[in-house]
Amino acid sequence: MTTTRGTRLSAVTILAFLLLAALSLGWLVAIQSALHQGLAESNLWAASQAERESLLFSLSLQSDEADDADRDLQFEILFSRIDLIATNPQHGYFVAIGQGEAVDRARALLQLLDSNGPPDFGRDSAVITAELAEVTRGIANATYLAERRTRFELHDREHWATDLLTGSLIGAVLAGLAMGTLLIRQSRGLLRASRQLEAHQEQLERTIADRTEKLRDALGYERRAKEVYRSFVITVAHQFRTSLSIIHMTAQRQLRRPQGQIDTDMRGRFAKIVDAAERLERLIGGFLESASVERRDLEGKRALIDVNAVASVAVAQTRATQPDRKIDCDFSAEALLIDGDAVLLEQVVLIILSNALKYSRPTDPVQVSTWQDGTLVRCAITDRGCGIPEGAMDAIFEPFYRAPNAHRFPGVGVGLSLAAQFVELHGGRIDVTSKLGEGTTFSICLQGRGGPAG
Amino acid sequence: MPMKGADTMSRRAMIASAIAAGSVPGLAFSKSHPLLTVVSSDQARQTYDEDALEALPWHDVVTHTVWTEGIQHFRGPLLRDILLQTGATALDLAQRRLTLTALNDFVVDIPASDAFAFDAVLARTFNGQPMQVRDKGPLWLVYPRDMTPALQTPEFDERWVWQLTLIEIK
Numbered sequence: 124m125t126t127t128r129g130t131r132l133s134a135v136t137i138l139a140f141l142l143l144a145a146l147s148l149g150w151l152v153a154i155q156s157a158l159h160q161g162l163a164e165s166n167l168w169a170a171s172q173a174e175r176e177s178l179l180f181s182l183s184l185q186s187d188e189a190d191d192a193d194r195d196l197q198f199e200i201l202f203s204r205i206d207l208i209a210t211n212p213q214h215g216y217f218v219a220i221g222q223g224e225a226v227d228r229a230r231a232l233l234q235l236l237d238s239n240g241p242p243d244f245g246r247d248s249a250v251i252t253a254e255l256a257e258v259t260r261g262i263a264n265a266t267y268l269a270e271r272r273t274r275f276e277l278h279d280r281e282h283w284a285t286d287l288l289t290g291s292l293i294g295a296v297l298a299g300l301a302m303g304t305l306l307i308r309q310s311r312g313l314l315r316a317s318r319q320l321e322a323h324q325e326q327l328e329r330t331i332a333d334r335t336e337k338l339r340d341a342l343g344y345e346r347r348a349k350e351v352y353r354s355f356v357i358t359v360a361h362q363f364r365t366s367l368s369i370i371h372m373t374a375q376r377q378l379r380r381p382q383g384q385i386d387t388d389m390r391g392r393f394a395k396i397v398d399a400a401e402r403l404e405r406l407i408g409g410f411l412e413s414a415s416v417e418r419r420d421l422e423g424k425r426a427l428i429d430v431n432a433v434a435s436v437a438v439a440q441t442r443a444t445q446p447d448r449k450i451d452c453d454f455s456a457e458a459l460l461i462d463g464d465a466v467l468l469e470q471v472v473l474i475i476l477s478n479a480l481k482y483s484r485p486t487d488p489v490q491v492s493t494w495q496d497g498t499l500v501r502c503a504i505t506d507r508g509c510g511i512p513e514g515a516m517d518a519i520f521e522p523f524y525r526a527p528n529a530h531r532f533p534g535v536g537v538g539l540s541l542a543a544q545f546v547e548l549h550g551g552r553i554d555v556t557s558k559l560g561e562g563t564t565f566s567i568c569l570q571g572r573g574g575p576a577g
Numbered sequence: 578m579p580m581k582g583a584d585t586m587s588r589r590a591m592i593a594s595a596i597a598a599g600s601v602p603g604l605a606f607s608k609s610h611p612l613l614t615v616v617s618s619d620q621a622r623q624t625y626d627e628d629a630l631e632a633l634p635w636h637d638v639v640t641h642t643v644w645t646e647g648i649q650h651f652r653g654p655l656l657r658d659i660l661l662q663t664g665a666t667a668l669d670l671a672q673r674r675l676t677l678t679a680l681n682d683f684v685v686d687i688p689a690s691d692a693f694a695f696d697a698v699l700a701r702t703f704n705g706q707p708m709q710v711r712d713k714g715p716l717w718l719v720y721p722r723d724m725t726p727a728l729q730t731p732e733f734d735e736r737w738v739w740q741l742t743l744i745e746i747k
Contacts, residue, residue: 165643176681199710200681203740206711211646
């Protein structure tokens with residue numbers, strides 16, 4: 124991450140500057156200490172004192188007032204002064220500033236004087252003392268200049284160290300500011316990123332909730348579809364068994380007829396029919412038993428379909444099985460598009476159509492009509508049959524329910540419940556209007572394509 | 578550069594008194610020659626010759642100095658013993674200052690409390706030898722510098738007056 128690298132760089136820079144500051148502070152302290160020690164200064168004092176005492180001794184030699192004791196004391200003091208600059212550590216300093224020879228010369232002159240006197244200093248003492256004064260003045264002068272040089276040097280170094288200290292502190296502050304700015308920017312970036320992350324998370328949660336909802340819907344739809352198919356299969360099996368029972372019964376009746384009324388050949392054939400019918404009944408019985416236990420893996424398939432086509436197929440199938448019945452069709456001229464499963468809806472029309480034929484007299488026609496009703500698509504099947512009693516209206520869609528006036532007709536009461544489930548699966552409904560003895564209209568009502576989702 | 582104070586005893590006067598006392602030429606000072614004069618705050622004078630100094634208990638100071646190389650051995654009476662000889666008490670002296678004058682008119686002002694705080698000694702001998710004027714005698718005010726780090730500063734180094742002849746309590 125560049126920000127981290129930037130921060131690290133700033134930290135290193137600050138550290139470097141602080142180190143430099145500490146270093147220059149150390150130098151400064153050392154310089155201050157050197158200035159404070161004033162070693163050169165005390166050497167300057169010693170040198171000038173030597174010069175002073177040389178002059179005083181010279182004066183005492185020339186003075187008439189001064190006596191031997193006076194001169195003697197003055198010489199002793201002079202001696203101590205020359206001795207001071209001629210012994211270490213002072214001597215070392217004077218050698219270092221190039222005055223070693225001068226100091227040695229002063230000592231030699233002093234020894235010369237010492238050997239001449241006291242108390243009676245020789246005649247050439249004045250000359251020697253004059254030279255001594257000259258030499259010590261030279262030493263004092265040189266010491267003064269050297270001391271000044273040292274002082275300037277120390278001052279220069281002090282300035283340099285101070286500048287360095289100031290510079291490094293300013294540098295450290297600037298680097299600190301830079302690091303601070305970087306950190307602020309970094310934390311802002313982090314904040315922004317976390318906000319974005321939060322928003323993203325919320326969006327994600329919404330999406331998940333959405334998907335979950337849709338999934339739940341789809342799952343419900345699928346479960347219902349499976350249930351419907353299962354019921355459908357059972358219904359078909361029941362219908363099949365009903366017809367089979369008739370065949371079985373008829374064949375058996377023929378077999379029971381007295382000997383002679385039916386020839387042996389026919390009896391054998393009816394016996395075969397009875398056998399076959401019984402085998403089939405067992406088969407269907409077994410199948411129904413297993414179907415009620417197992418849940419067959421069936422599902423509805425949605426596609427764009429035309430209700431006119433669905434109704435046509437159902438009518439055609441019905442006509443094929445019952446060619447002597449009259450079915451009038453009144454279909455919409457335009458395609459009635461819906462999202463749905465054509466096979467299921469065909470079954471719905473088939474079930475209702477077969478009911479209409481079953482519950483009406485063979486001579487009465489049944490009418491099938493389709494039309495667009497606003498956003499809805501309708502398919503109505505109208506018969507002129509016996510009608511449904513008022514009290515049975517609510518129950519006719521319940522499984523295995525049969526209206527009181529329906530018992531004389533074959534059936535098990537699963538057809539309508541299945542049809543209702545299929546239509547419900549499509550988000551639609553089946554409206555029923557009926558009048559006893561006059562007829563019934565079943566109107567399949569489905570959501571047209573483009574209308575609100577069912 | 579320290580100048581000769583108006584009220585300090587001049588070297589010339591000291592020499593005159595030395596002559597009056599009958600000092601012997603050739604030696605720096607005779608046994609009876611006053612080596613040190615102490616002027617107390619009430620202007621009373623006390624003088625110390627060799628014998629008077631020897632009569633006081635002497636102490637050793639073994640230390641480095643800034644003017645010499647190696648460890649040096651000094652010996653002499655304590656400064657505070659000299660001060661207490663004036664009759665002043667330690668309490669009184671704690672508030673006072675001392676003006677020390679050397680033979681060459683060098684003058685230094687120090688707090689009298691130094692005498693009590695640091696065992697400062699008026700050294701008479703240097704490495705076992707009595708100090709002559711030529712080797713910074715007769716007296717050198719020395720501090721136990723090596724033993725006390727507080728004394729190892731230029732400020733204290735300045736107080737080491739040699740060729741000391743006069744102490745004035747102020």
